[in-house]
Amino acid sequence: MAHGRYTRVSLATTSTAVAVRLSKPVTHGPLVAFAALVAFVALASSPCRLRAAENLVFVTWDGFRWQEMFTGAEERLISKDFGGVSDAAALRKAYWRDTPEARREVLLPFVWGVLAKDGQLFGDPTRKAAARLTNGRKFSYPGYNEMFAGFADSGIDSNNKIPNPNLTVLEHIHRQPGFADRVAAFATWDVIEFVLNRERSRMTVQVAWNPLRDEPLTEGQRHVNAMIKDLPRLWPGVAYDVVAQAAAREHLQKHKPRVLYIGLGETDEWAHARRYDQYLDSARRADRFLREFWELLQSLPEYRGKTNLVLTTDHGRGFGRDWANHSATTEGAEFIWIGLLGPDVPPLGVREGIEATQSQVAATLGKLVGVDFPSAAPQAAPPLNLAKP
């Protein structure tokens, strides 16, 4: 449980947190000794309950590469030939800058201006901090299963709509006291309903172009349903990001969930279509949504200062001309990235010298709302180490 020198321990009758220095001798007299005693009693009496913030928001950007995450737009893909870009000059103006730092900031201003400063970002292979999926398949269902169930399941070998046999961390959290009907998922991809096994888990799982059925609908929810009815549909089974974003925002304000998952998918669709311009624009919109959502959270007393945010992707993609693809045979598509922000995430920025796997996401999500997932799912990998090295 305690990875670092400090462990935050809740006192049973109040929400006060006490910082206890564990590795050094007690030098501050009886008060510290008393706090240590309280900490010991609290830990001993509830071995499975971890101290963490009350709420969690989890966001995924389907198939968004580490290359753009850490270095912004890639020059040779800003072209008709590699990137299917018809107006390369305009795209260059929007996203090309002289340094990788400037390029990533213009593409992802919230990630680089807030999350990577006040939180943590795993997955920069150039800093001995690669983050990898372990499923070997390098496509979506195996990836989402790995991040939600905490292990690579060799039985999941397609994107077919098969209810997930594995316990997901969201379902496990949903079963804990205080979380019933307070876990919800909004995703653009229709298969997420099966990844999260909506029938078995009985969570709110809203996907793709299905209209909201949450009567009486708010004005905002009616607007979402109007978009669902009126927008043109480019991809079978995948809605535009704005649909899931708007539905999640309405759900947050109406139902005040403690755990909210938002699965965005345009980055993957535009990459498959080899449209680098649309791929970058989708990522920038997804970053703007994240900023607006984070600011919304900080404006609500239920969430302000009590909400952790996790952001990741289900798989990487190839490079060079192969950037559009991802499959078991795509070299490099096993590399992902994981971002975290919130009261339980020390501000260590871009992590160096620490590798991570996609399978660690599940236990990390649990831990960030105080739920021990590996105790219920023994195959699940341990959580990420977010403490100071």
Ligand SMILES: [Zn+2]
């Ligand atoms: Zn894909």
